[in-house]
Amino acid sequence: MPKSNAKFEVPKELSDKVLQLVEAAKNTGKIRKGINESTKAVEKGESKLLVIASDVQPEEIVMHLGPLCDEKKIPYVYVPSKMEIGRAAGIDVPCAAVCVVEAGTGKELLKEVADSISKLTK
Structure with a gap:
């Protein structure tokens, strides 16, 4: 397993929610890839949320x-x-970062994810 450069540990459940949010934003909102x-x-x-591999x-x-x-802020x-981000963003190649500009149908999920992140980083 490659070395992680993450500044804080993210639980698997939160990671899965983040990827669901990226997919929802891709389909009904707006994202920026790369x-x-x-x-x-x-x-x-x-950006409303930045996702980094x-x-x-x-x-x-x-x-x-x-x-x-x-x-x-x-x-x-x-x-x-990177592969998980790429897949969630709807591209066939790895993607190091993606940001949610408009959440679309994922607005509630975005709020939930942002709250969870603020608790992790305190």
């Missing part, structure tokens, strides 16, 4: 995302693999 698009969405304050190598590629989200969470 590190560059996600970074831009966070910088502009458009914890198996990204080299980890320096995603190291700026956590502090940027903290600065912009945007919740972020780590999931175990």
